[in-house]
Amino acid sequence: MVLSLTKSVPVDHLNNDPLSQVIAPPKDESPEERLARQAVEEKARKISDDIDKFLKRDGDAAEKRKSSTVRVLLLGQSECGKSTALKNFQLIYSPQ
Numbered sequence: 001m002v003l004s005l006t007k008s009v010p011v012d013h014l015n016n017d018p019l020s021q022v023i024a025p026p027k028d029e030s031p032e033e034r035l036a037r038q039a040v041e042e043k044a045r046k047i048s049d050d051i052d053k054f055l056k057r058d059g060d061a062a063e064k065r066k067s068s069t070v071r072v073l074l075l076g077q078s079e080c081g082k083s084t085a086l087k088n089f090q091l092i093y094s095p096q
Contacts, residue, residue, distance in 0.1 A: 025037065072089070074082040 025034065029037070072086075074086060076082050
């Protein structure tokens, strides 16, 4: 099923969209200004891509840390619930 944006939204509304008006290039833009604007946009795109790569690497590292084994030493008197606490940890945090 293909929906056309112009069928669901009146054309007049598309012209009044504030975001499209802000990101649209100026109407009286010279070729030099266009090249300068495109260079700035390309630099911003590269910075954004670098941030995305960093976030992905950071997320992968966090996932790796999350999946690592954690050792816990349970201390306490007898009959105080050490085994119960251990079983609860295993139920909650065991991989599914």
